Amino acid sequence: MEERLDGRVNEVVRVGATVRRLTGPWTPAVHALLDHLAGQGFTGAPRAHGTDPQGREVLDHLPGDVPDYPLPGWARADAVLADVARLLRAYHDATAGFPADPAREWYFPPRNPVEVICHGDVAPYNTVFREGRPVAFIDFDTAHPGPRVWDVAYAAYRFVPLSDPRQLPGFPVDGQARRLRLFADAYGLDRPGREALPDTVRDRLAHLVAHMREQAAAGHPGFAHHLERGDDRFYLTDDEHLARHRDTFRAALLTPRV
Incomplete structure (x- = not known):
């Protein structure tokens, strides 16, 4: 029995203790990454189990809560924010030794300086929570080599x-x-990283808007829907907000603790 799960862009179904998703040219690289994480003892990601007879990738189903917008109050707590940051750091550290291979194809091209394998879409809708605490990230399709601050931003x-x-x-x-x-x-x-962070958030939003528009123009229905509801304008308004308050954010990041 297949149970369709909510997917922001891709179709995802649950079959028993696994989920099945469409593959792409980047899938072998992602599966190699997930195998590496398992070998490092990192438990905050699903394990990959190849493909099924329909050619879909097979991944662990990680039980828990995956919040979406509007976020519940518990997902906005300071403790949750700090725990997500620590989980992201643990993930990055586990990828630092992932062997480089220029033949691998990623969803996004590598970004210099390459320090880790960025997840590419760390957000509440890609984070599994149990008892109100983050335990894992999911949906590694957009993983790609890059600097830590690109993912942190x-x-x-x-x-x-x-x-x-x-x-x-x-x-x-x-x-x-x-x-x-x-x-x-x-x-x-x-x-x-702190000095670069506010501007990197803006760079990340510009990258997101450009990607959404490119994919919609290429006929991707999920991204076309995002543009129809005005997601690109939402992100551009947020970019303006970040520009207005850049100095405030930089001061908060760089002022020494007393």
Whole structure:
């Protein structure tokens, strides 16, 4: 029996203790990454089990809660934010020894400097929670080699969150700045990463909007739907918010603790 699960872009079905998803040219690289994570003892990702007779990839189904917007109150707690940052750091550290292979094909091309394998879409809708605490990331399709701050920036954007409060109420600018510092501290982000973080969030949003528009123009129905409901305009408004308050966010990240 197949149970269809919610997917933001791709079709996902559950079959017993596994999930099945369509494959792409990047699937062998992702499965090699998941095998590497398992070998490193990292438990915060599903294991890969090849493909089924229909050619779909087979992955562990990880039980738990996967929140989406509007986020429940528990998902916006400071403790959750810090735990996500620590889980992301553990994931990155587990990928640091993943052997480089220029023949591998990724969903997104590698970004320099290559330090880790970025997940590419760390967000509440790709995080499994149990008893209100994050335990795993899912949906590794967009994984690709890159710098730590590239992944940290998008995760911070989603979990702080760093959206314009007029679009996503909950935390005013001073609250966002405080939580951004909390995220960076819990991750253990170094000073160069902190200096780059606010601008990298903006770069990440520009990359997202360009990708959405490119995929929609190529006929991808999921991305076309996102544009129809105005997701690109939402992200561009958030980019303007980040530009207005860049100095506030940088000060929060770089001011020494007393």
